[in-house]
Amino acid sequence: MSRIVRKVKTETDLETIFDIRQKVFVEEQEVAPEEEYDEYEKTSTHFFAMLDGKPAGTARWRFTNKGIKLERFAVLKQARGKGVGQALVKAVIDDIAATPEAVDKLLYMHAQLDAVPLYAKFGFQKIGDIFSECDILHYKMERYL
Numbered sequence: 001m002s003r004i005v006r007k008v009k010t011e012t013d014l015e016t017i018f019d020i021r022q023k024v025f026v027e028e029q030e031v032a033p034e035e036e037y038d039e040y041e042k043t044s045t046h047f048f049a050m051l052d053g054k055p056a057g058t059a060r061w062r063f064t065n066k067g068i069k070l071e072r073f074a075v076l077k078q079a080r081g082k083g084v085g086q087a088l089v090k091a092v093i094d095d096i097a098a099t100p101e102a103v104d105k106l107l108y109m110h111a112q113l114d115a116v117p118l119y120a121k122f123g124f125q126k127i128g129d130i131f132s133e134c135d136i137l138h139y140k141m142e143r144y145l
Helices: 011-028 084-097 113-120
Strands: 003-007 045-051 054-063 068-075 106-112 125-133 136-144
Touching: 003 084, 011 045, 011 054, 011 068, 045 084, 054 084, 068 084, 084 113, 106 113, 106 125, 113 125, 113 136
Parallel strands: 068 106
Antiparallel strands: 003 045, 045 054, 054 068, 106 136, 125 136
């Protein structure tokens, strides 16, 4: 099984990852489109995962006033349980680590409950109480680079 994760560089890649997010968040999880797509699309660093040559997942990261936020991790249903999520988390963290302005910054995310164990494998720890975002239960998770 071949898992490839790369940065989004073209408009076509961007359309593909938006399609993945549409399927996972808007259709499957019933997140309102206006909640899913935001003003940070152009300023975030996006990633595109492929499994055996087919689109499989996506994620993004961006600088905020609190540190670096990892977000919009989505893996298509047929690609789940095949290491795509782990490959995405690793690629995002590696990219942040290679960014000089990211040194010593806090990495954080709002993790859906199902994904908490995945992020914990990468050293993220739950902070605070469970909360609801877009009618989906989450924990804030964080770690330093």
